[in-house]
Amino acid sequence: MPFIEESDLLELHKDIDKAQIINERLLDQIKIKNKELKRSKVQRNVLAVITGLFLVGTFGITTYTAGLSTSNSLENRNNLLVSIDSLEAHKARIDNLRKQNEELSLVKEFYLAKSFLDKETIYSVQVKSFVDNNVTLASEALTNTLFVKTNPFYSYSLGNFETLQEAQKFRKQLVNLGFNDAFVASYKDGKRLQIEDPY
Template identity: 85%
Template sequence: MPFIEESDLLELHKDIDKAQIINERLLDQIKFKNKELKKSKIQRNVLAGVTGLFLIGTLAITSFTAGLSSSNGFEKQENLLVSIDSLDAIKTRIDNLKLQNQELSLVNEFYLAKKFLEKEKIYSVQIKSFVDNNVTLASKALTNTMFVKTNPFYSYSLGNFETLEEAQKFRKQLVDLGFQDAFVASYQDGKRIQIEDPY
């Protein structure tokens, strides 16, 4: 095993300590340079954003004024000032119109479906018949519910199905729930055609 003198060992430790101090200083300098680079990058991005906004604003104002001067053949140009309150009111009105349009679309879809049901042969599960029209039992506003008058009875049916198999499955579910007298019937133009096979 090689032998190291104590003085050489002390010198080696001093050199290691100096190297560690130099490394720490270099790390501090690297951290400082990184902070400076981040600051300059943020400043550059902010400056680019402000410049972009300025250019977009200038372009918008130029195109707006050019549009006003080219769209009006008048020699006099009227000043158009719109307050933020009036823009908010217009935005609110547009939102209300969109909502009304959605509601009208739903109503239109309802009437289209109703016309389809009146023209096509459909199947429904009749659950009850009454001599009197018992309006308190259910409302015509209920969807997938039919109220058909078959003299002298008023029939109440649930579900509007395109196929007999779907109606038969639904009838089985209703029987399981306790509607033992439920049966499947076919309808067209709002009138019952016939009573179908329950299975």
């Protein structure tokens, strides 16, 4: 075996001690770094969990709020649609009532005119007479139509004229249209008075 001098051995021990001290310091530094890494890893994990929880909470709140606003928005839209529908229904009803009012005022005017005409002598052009009561021939559109029972016939006359000349002129137009048997008659109180001169 080789021989080592004591001074070399002491130097070697010193070097070993120094190396051991350096190793212990390095181990202490590694332990400190490991603790720091563990701490930063734990902090990172805690921060990640907190961030995740915050994001999930924010997403949940946003979704819940959006759901409420959507449901409120849908309710508002439904209420608005109901309001618009009911508004349209009211408008349609008002239009319908206006139309009925116009029709009633026309009917009222017709009956006022008819009651006036019943009291006055009027002239009309008789176009047809039937044995049977054939009311289907009387048109609702022809407001100046007279339907009078002259025993034993039912007669249909067109036009309500104040003067005999107006009725004669209208009779001439009807004859030109093909009503060759048309004649002028005078009426009062809804009854025929007499057959007038056609010319």
